[in-house]
Amino acid sequence: xxxxxxxxxxxxxxxxxxxxxxxxxxxxxxxxxxxxxxxxxxxxxxxxxxxxxxxxxxxxxxxxxxxxxxxxxxxxxxxxxxxxxxxxxxxxxxxxxxxxxxxxxxxxxxxxxxxxxxxxxxxxxxxxxxxxxxxxxxxxx
Numbered sequence: 001x002x003x004x005x006x007x008x009x010x011x012x013x014x015x016x017x018x019x020x021x022x023x024x025x026x027x028x029x030x031x032x033x034x035x036x037x038x039x040x041x042x043x044x045x046x047x048x049x050x051x052x053x054x055x056x057x058x059x060x061x062x063x064x065x066x067x068x069x070x071x072x073x074x075x076x077x078x079x080x081x082x083x084x085x086x087x088x089x090x091x092x093x094x095x096x097x098x099x100x101x102x103x104x105x106x107x108x109x110x111x112x113x114x115x116x117x118x119x120x121x122x123x124x125x126x127x128x129x130x131x132x133x134x135x136x137x138x139x140x141x
Contacts (some may be wrong), residue, residue, distance in 0.1 A: 003037030003075045015041035015069055019087045019121070024072070026141040027085075027119045035074035035081070042070040044103035070100045073114070080104065080114040089120035090127055094136060 009025045016024060027034075047066035050059045072083035082104060084097040097116040104114050118131065118138045131138050 003035075003039040003073065005038050005040060007032075007035045007038050007074070013040050016071060016085060020071070020085045023087060023119060023121050023141060024085050026121075027139060030141055031139070035076060037075045039073040039075070040071070042073045043067040044070060044100060044107055068100060068103055070104070072119075073104075074117075079112050081117050082114045083117045083119055086118065086120045087122070089118050089123040089131075089138065091130065093118050093120070094127075094131060094134065097136060098134070 007028065009028045011021075013021055013024060043064070045068040047063040050062045054062070070082055071085045074081040074083055082097055082100045084093045084100070086093050097118060101114050101116050104111075116136050118136060120138065120140055123131075123138060123140065128138060
């Protein structure tokens, strides 16, 4: 599967705010051949339940804003990598990336199992030990 976007630096990315954009751009510059294409703001999960009597446009809106949103899905052919981008990566990033991988696998079982990855500017030695114990690669840029 090809992502919707070319794997190049951009001024803005869907769903990324502030310094996360700079972190991601540094990653792309440092690893210009890492992915073929990418998706940003990739939604997974069901989102919040809604009432059946709500209008269709409200139901769609509630689902869209409450689904989980993966920062980046990097694609190499059909092989996805689920990427959480943070300025400071802590244990919340671990939970996010593991949760996103599980939801992606359950919703898109025909794809190879996605690889998790965290891209950040800084993390602690303690957090890095935990990421490594869970086989989560971390790229510090």
